[in-house]
Amino acid sequence: MPKARLLIAQCYLKARDYESARKILNETLNVYKGTLVGGKALFLMGESYYEQGLYDEAERYFKGVVAAYSEPELRNSAVYRLGWIQMQTGKWHEASETFKAVGAGSLSFPTPRIYPPRALEGASALQGPHDRRGPIGCAWTWARLL
Numbered sequence: 001m002p003k004a005r006l007l008i009a010q011c012y013l014k015a016r017d018y019e020s021a022r023k024i025l026n027e028t029l030n031v032y033k034g035t036l037v038g039g040k041a042l043f044l045m046g047e048s049y050y051e052q053g054l055y056d057e058a059e060r061y062f063k064g065v066v067a068a069y070s071e072p073e074l075r076n077s078a079v080y081r082l083g084w085i086q087m088q089t090g091k092w093h094e095a096s097e098t099f100k101a102v103g104a105g106s107l108s109f110p111t112p113r114i115y116p117p118r119a120l121e122g123a124s125a126l127q128g129p130h131d132r133r134g135p136i137g138c139a140w141t142w143a144r145l146l
Contacts, residue, residue, distance in 0.1 A: 006044065042069075046064075055085045
């Protein structure tokens with residue numbers, strides 16, 4: 001049942017119905033706080049704000065994932081997104097350091113080590129065939145997280 005709630009929220013996110021997604025995710029967080037399901041819901045809350053360009057709010061949720069959850073892929077996903085928030089807001093040096101913090105063995109992000117030096121060149125330097133962000137953003141990561 002909890003995975004189904006995350007999938008429903010993900011469908012709302014894909015449809016860009018962020019308020020409906022957040023409603024489901026808040027309900028999920030209330031029931032599963034402190035569990036891996038809760039961490040995934042927290043991450044998706046961050047994604048909902050990231051996709052709307054509300055980076056301060058998104059950052060708050062991704063930092064919450066990093067602070068409260070130890071599951072490596074979930075943490076790496078949140079750290080990765082924090083790096084992209086820094087890129088989107090022109091904080092190139094901070095982004096470079098953040099990308100260095102993505103775990104070297106991360107399955108979700110096989111190329112994060114190319115990001116630190118290239119982060120200083122700006123976001124366009126990081127575009128490439130490995131970059132699967134789209135209008136939904138990091139959907140391929142969600143599949144691995146869920």
